[in-house]
Amino acid sequence: MSSSEAASSVPAAAARRSWAVAALVLVMLAGLPVAVWLDLRNISEAVLSRQANDIHNMLKSFREYYASHVVDRVISAPGVMTQVVHDYDTIAGAIPNPATLSMELGQMVSARSPNIVYRFASDLPFRSRAPHQLDDLEKMSLAMLRQDPRRYVTRMSKSVLTDSVRVVSPVIMESACVSCHNAHPLSPKHDWRVGDVRGFESVSITQPLVANMYAFKYLFMYFVFTAAVGIGFIVLQRRQARELRSMNEELGRTNDFLHAISTKLSRYLSPQIYKSIFSGEKDVVVHTERKKLTIFFSDLKDFTSTTERLQPEELTRLLNEYFTEMSAIALAHGGTIDKFVGDAMLIFFGDPESRGVAEDAKACVRMALEMQQRMAALNVKWRQEGVERPFRVRMGINTGYCDVGNFGSATRMDYTIIGDEANLAARLQGIADVERIVISYETYALVQDVVSATALPPVTLKGIGREVVPYVVEGVRSRADEAKVVSGQTAGLTLYLDPSKVDGDAKGRVRELLTRALEALEKPPLADQAR
Numbered sequence: 406m407s408s409s410e411a412a413s414s415v416p417a418a419a420a421r422r423s424w425a426v427a428a429l430v431l432v433m434l435a436g437l438p439v440a441v442w443l444d445l446r447n448i449s450e451a452v453l454s455r456q457a458n459d460i461h462n463m464l465k466s467f468r469e470y471y472a473s474h475v476v477d478r479v480i481s482a483p484g485v486m487t488q489v490v491h492d493y494d495t496i497a498g499a500i501p502n503p504a505t506l507s508m509e510l511g512q513m514v515s516a517r518s519p520n521i522v523y524r525f526a527s528d529l530p531f532r533s534r535a536p537h538q539l540d541d542l543e544k545m546s547l548a549m550l551r552q553d554p555r556r557y558v559t560r561m562s563k564s565v566l567t568d569s570v571r572v573v574s575p576v577i578m579e580s581a582c583v584s585c586h587n588a589h590p591l592s593p594k595h596d597w598r599v600g601d602v603r604g605f606e607s608v609s610i611t612q613p614l615v616a617n618m619y620a621f622k623y624l625f626m627y628f629v630f631t632a633a634v635g636i637g638f639i640v641l642q643r644r645q646a647r648e649l650r651s652m653n654e655e656l657g658r659t660n661d662f663l664h665a666i667s668t669k670l671s672r673y674l675s676p677q678i679y680k681s682i683f684s685g686e687k688d689v690v691v692h693t694e695r696k697k698l699t700i701f702f703s704d705l706k707d708f709t710s711t712t713e714r715l716q717p718e719e720l721t722r723l724l725n726e727y728f729t730e731m732s733a734i735a736l737a738h739g740g741t742i743d744k745f746v747g748d749a750m751l752i753f754f755g756d757p758e759s760r761g762v763a764e765d766a767k768a769c770v771r772m773a774l775e776m777q778q779r780m781a782a783l784n785v786k787w788r789q790e791g792v793e794r795p796f797r798v799r800m801g802i803n804t805g806y807c808d809v810g811n812f813g814s815a816t817r818m819d820y821t822i823i824g825d826e827a828n829l830a831a832r833l834q835g836i837a838d839v840e841r842i843v844i845s846y847e848t849y850a851l852v853q854d855v856v857s858a859t860a861l862p863p864v865t866l867k868g869i870g871r872e873v874v875p876y877v878v879e880g881v882r883s884r885a886d887e888a889k890v891v892s893g894q895t896a897g898l899t900l901y902l903d904p905s906k907v908d909g910d911a912k913g914r915v916r917e918l919l920t921r922a923l924e925a926l927e928k929p930p931l932a933d934q935a936r
Contacts, residue, residue, distance in 0.1 A: 429634065436627055443623040470510050475500045491531060503582070507606065520611045527576070527604025531591045543605060546573040551602045569611040576604045691818055693810030697762050698755040698822060699769040699802065699848060700830040701740065703731070703776070705748040706797040706839045714794065723787065724748065727796055730779055738772035739765075743821050748796075749831075753822055756809045766804050766851035770878065773800050773842045774856075780840070781901045788899050801833030803845040825869065832866040833875055842878040849876045856881055 479487055482498030493499035501509065504525065511523030526537040528547060539547070546558040550573070558573040578586070578601045586592045586603075597603075705711070705727075712720055728745060735742055735752050739760070743751040752772075754765035780798050787795040805826030811818045829845060837843040849858055858876040865872055891902040907915055 426638070433631060433634065436630070439623075441624060470506070470513055474506075474509070492533070502585070504576075504604075507576075520613075522607075522609040522611075524607040524609075525576070525604065526607070529593045529603070531589070532593060533591050537604075542571070543573065543607065546605055546607075547602070550575040550605060554600070554602055567611055567613050569609060571607060571609040573605050573607045575602045576606055577601070578603050691811050691813060691815065693808045693812065693823075695806055696756050696759075696809050697805065698753045698807050698809065698826070699762075699766040699804045699851075700807070700822065700827050701735075701750070701752040701754075701769050701773060701800065701802050702827075702830040702834045703750045703773075703798055703800045704831075704834050706799055708748040708796075711794060711796065715792070719792075723792065723796065727780075727783065730783060731776055734772055734775050734779060738768045738775075740769065740772055751822075751827070753807075753809070753827075756822075762804070763851045766802075766848050767855055769802055770842070770844065770848070770852045770856055771881075773802060774878070774881065776800070777840060777842065785899060785901045797839040799834050799837040799839060800842045801830045801835070801837055801844070802842065802848050803827075803830040803833060804847040804851060805829070805845075828868050829866065829873065832869060833873075836864065836866070836875060837877075843875045844878060846874045846876065 474493075478493070478498060478500055485498035488496055488499040489502045490496060490499050491502050491505045493501045493505065504527075507523075507525040511525055515522050526539060526543065528537065528539060528544075530537055542558070542560055549556065549558060554575045554577055560571045560573075562569050562571070578597050578599060580599050582603070583597045583599055583601075586597045587595045715723070728750070731750060732742055735750075738754075739758065740752040740754055741756060741758075743753060745751075752769075754769045755762065759765055760768070776798070777800075780796070784795040784797075803826050805824070807822040807824035807826050809822045811820055812823065813819050833843045833845060843861075844852070844858065857879045859879060861875045861877060863872045863874050891900060891904075902915070
């Protein structure tokens, strides 16, 4: 599998995983209410089953107690008058009174259903019975029930493993009970009235939490499934994170490599061309278009003789410094550096970025003027470094239509311009005096409001099919009345004067130097004085 195929398979696999995760999340969301509904059904069935068992056990206990303690005793003593007493087991044919029945039946129910405890007690038992042991809740309940017999006392209690509820209700004296108790010799009280609270009934139901936990088995299964899915998802995410880190590291290395390559390539291209190619604005295909451009051409005067006087290393240093300084000025004004041809420079304005034909022309002329000033400063610097005859530059500028774009083949191309107007800029440079800028009338017409220029006699140039009127640029028109940089050089003289940088205190020193220079110029040479 190629790298492009592998790269394309990564988003596809990621998309499939995203759909799988989305489907799994939907299933899990749908599974929660299903698990809750199943557990609710389970809880309802368990509660109903426990209630049915408890009722069954209570009824069975009541039936067995009634059969053995009431019916059997009456049948076993035929003809004997049946008595209802608390000590019925000592009297033939006697049956238990309600209080005794309640206490003994409660004991049977509690024995048959361990989770149910029934208690019948009173703080006023018959004198033949042992006193009932009452806890704090029972004592408090009796006091409350005697104040308001209609209320019940309920107490909930919880522990780690069980929950329990205890309900205390009053035992209220009925008319039959009042008659019996008031007449019984062992009764602790003989002034009972109907409605008095005799004692209490207490029912305690205990429910182990373990039993309820089993009722949530579907929810537990859901949580176990969710936990397993979550753990699997975390493992998957970590694996994907490792893969992404590896891919990011690889992309980082690739980006660093591409950045290094693009940085190196940018040295061979004009920044505007480099930007348009790497931003995708222009395709790297053989393609040209017709545009009106302003073309700048410069050349070094007597460069061949200069190379003969300088060592190759020194020449290379000076030439590289010259191109570096001029390129920086060109880029600052928005020019597209086409190429360096030996000691010549070709720069054009209007492609791939343009501010309009007139503004492009003005930017080109301003660039040339700044190059003039910078060359004067460089010549001073080079002479101080021991270079007797530094570079002297001629410049030509023309505006017209050219073919601009990628020329060449599908495997090797060059972004440049072709046309007679580009040749005219080179010819204008050829007729320019040293340290002068010569422009065509087409350029002058666009920049005449910002620069001052002097027309030269019409000329016919080689390779140009029309007569050309050249103009020599004198300076920026908006500063025509201001002091301009004065520069020049000849045998025995190197002059560079920028009045705008000479403050009041230095003007006297400048005048003194210029006066001494004029006086020295007027004196005869030393050879004439010797004669």
